[in-house]
Amino acid sequence: MATTRFDRRAFLFAALASWLAGASRGDAMTSNPVAESGGLANFERRFAGTVFRPDTSDYARLSKIYQARATARPALFAHCTSADDVRRAVLAAREAAAPLSVRCGGHSYAGHSLNDGGVVLDLSGLRSIEIAADGGSATVGGGTLAGMIDRATAAKGRATTLGQCPTVGIGGLALGGGVGPLMGRLGLTCDNLLSAQIVLADGRVVTASEEADGDLFWAIRGGGGNFGVATRLTFRLHPVTLVTGGFVTLRSADPRAMLHLYADLCAAAPDDLVMLGMLVPDDEGRPLLMIQVCHLGSPEQAAADIAPLVASPYVIENGVGRLPYADLQTQGPPEMPLLPSTNRAGFRAAFDEVAIDTLARALAEAPGPYMHGLVPLHGAVTATEQSKTAFPLRERGIAYGLTSIIAGPESLSPTRAWIAELNDSLRGSGPGAYVNVMGDEGAEAVKFAYGDNFTRLLALKNRYDPANIFRNNQNIRREPFH
Numbered sequence: 001m002a003t004t005r006f007d008r009r010a011f012l013f014a015a016l017a018s019w020l021a022g023a024s025r026g027d028a029m030t031s032n033p034v035a036e037s038g039g040l041a042n043f044e045r046r047f048a049g050t051v052f053r054p055d056t057s058d059y060a061r062l063s064k065i066y067q068a069r070a071t072a073r074p075a076l077f078a079h080c081t082s083a084d085d086v087r088r089a090v091l092a093a094r095e096a097a098a099p100l101s102v103r104c105g106g107h108s109y110a111g112h113s114l115n116d117g118g119v120v121l122d123l124s125g126l127r128s129i130e131i132a133a134d135g136g137s138a139t140v141g142g143g144t145l146a147g148m149i150d151r152a153t154a155a156k157g158r159a160t161t162l163g164q165c166p167t168v169g170i171g172g173l174a175l176g177g178g179v180g181p182l183m184g185r186l187g188l189t190c191d192n193l194l195s196a197q198i199v200l201a202d203g204r205v206v207t208a209s210e211e212a213d214g215d216l217f218w219a220i221r222g223g224g225g226n227f228g229v230a231t232r233l234t235f236r237l238h239p240v241t242l243v244t245g246g247f248v249t250l251r252s253a254d255p256r257a258m259l260h261l262y263a264d265l266c267a268a269a270p271d272d273l274v275m276l277g278m279l280v281p282d283d284e285g286r287p288l289l290m291i292q293v294c295h296l297g298s299p300e301q302a303a304a305d306i307a308p309l310v311a312s313p314y315v316i317e318n319g320v321g322r323l324p325y326a327d328l329q330t331q332g333p334p335e336m337p338l339l340p341s342t343n344r345a346g347f348r349a350a351f352d353e354v355a356i357d358t359l360a361r362a363l364a365e366a367p368g369p370y371m372h373g374l375v376p377l378h379g380a381v382t383a384t385e386q387s388k389t390a391f392p393l394r395e396r397g398i399a400y401g402l403t404s405i406i407a408g409p410e411s412l413s414p415t416r417a418w419i420a421e422l423n424d425s426l427r428g429s430g431p432g433a434y435v436n437v438m439g440d441e442g443a444e445a446v447k448f449a450y451g452d453n454f455t456r457l458l459a460l461k462n463r464y465d466p467a468n469i470f471r472n473n474q475n476i477r478r479e480p481f482h
């Protein structure tokens, strides 16, 4: 298989650097006053752990999240190093009637890991990885980053499905679902969750699994941070060493041509092959489709399955080769620049003529730079019944996350309008979206995202968190919430 070296990092960084020149970076973050919730004066006494208040370097560091547009200023960050710390922090915030957020990897597109005037649980003190002696599972702390887990499991010739970005937190990733290069064969991150220790809204600490607290275990596999704080998670591991993978970049004079090719290939892809796509503009504004290929089968089978892609006339860079899975997982930038963006998400069972035409027309009129993720769902993901876990998308098709970069204050409203219109036109007739790539879209959008699973999620939310203590997330509630 021909392999052209493609320095994706250099490409992405160059593109992002130019986009960000002049972009609004949420500078207000450093100047907004903190509107502290009244009862937090005694927080330190109740929490009895390390607290970072404004005007400290730790506060400034933790206030920076991937969503650079977020300007919220919490009263404090509570640095948690144990489930007991989390329990005391939840109860202290609750007693103070203060807003509560959870910050794991800080990659929430909606900026949910901050809040105004309240408490943020900083889970960076909960980073740990223990691999079982038989290599069959890994137990990680609730603040661990995905890349740390990939590295530790790779050293044992094992892996579980994680995403493409090493700095995403396992808490947000796993509880919302978790899509990544291994999912066609091995399922989602949440499909590989065996058990989780959860601190509930009333301060109880429980371990949920198929055997115990089954309803809670159902809800946390896709239901996000709505039900409590995960302080330990155990995942099934699989033997994964060499894969066939890398990035292939396509460009066609009419973007419809490359999108058709991609849609056809995804519709026919075997379980061993995952092709995660990302649409970005090149330096002249023409859409590029960057595809991360990962094939778990034999080199011969991989070559045969990938041939129609790499032989396509639209390929401008082909970085596919045989490599350790861990190396594939480090081909993205080690630290994504923090981006001010507006986001929408949806799902298309059929990525057909209508969807492709809609997307191509919209890209031609984009008000600024974009990074639209295309996530083909098939294989082990769609072999699982929709009712088995809270994760709603179990039908073959393409989930997408639309990200438009806000290039300056004046571009906020046209960009928002453009992305909302694109999403409305792109969505298929059925419900569904991947909550982890949604923006701050409101309660109705969350209900729409969960489709048939929403009713059970709402009932469980009312059972486990009736006061909606855990509300800074893709929140499951009736609108208006009582």
Ligand SMILES: Cc1cc2nc3c(=O)[nH]c(=O)nc-3n(C[C@H](O)[C@H](O)[C@H](O)COP(=O)(O)OP(=O)(O)OC[C@H]3O[C@@H](n4cnc5c(N)ncnc54)[C@H](O)[C@@H]3O)c2cc1C
Binding pocket: 066, 101, 102, 103, 104, 105, 106, 107, 108, 109, 112, 113, 123, 142, 143, 162, 163, 164, 165, 167, 168, 169, 170, 171, 172, 173, 175, 176, 177, 178, 179, 180, 224, 225, 226, 228, 229, 230, 231, 336, 436, 437, 472, 473, 474
């Ligand atoms: C650059 C980038 C790349 C991404 N790549 C992928 C990808 O390849 N695959 C994929 O599936 N997703 C991907 N995502 C989406 C990602 O899964 C979500 O943004 C996820 O919520 C981020 O989790 P976090 O812990 O980093 O974020 P945070 O902002 O820290 O947390 C987000 C929310 O998750 C909840 N949460 C986090 N930790 C816990 C915990 N321990 N217990 C309870 N609740 C918790 C909270 O509700 C919190 O508000 C990507 C996002 C970005 C920005």
